[in-house]
Amino acid sequence: MKDIELDPETESTYECFNCGTVVRASAPNACPDCGAEMRNRHTPIE
């Protein structure tokens, strides 16, 4: 088994720059709440 790597098809946690909304998605284009840019929180998944 290899270590878990970031995969574009794997969901990860993203946080909104503007309002702080956190979502789990594979690649969110924008915050579902306010439409601002999302950033990957790089939360490790165990």
Ligand SMILES: [Zn+2]
């Ligand atoms: Zn937002």
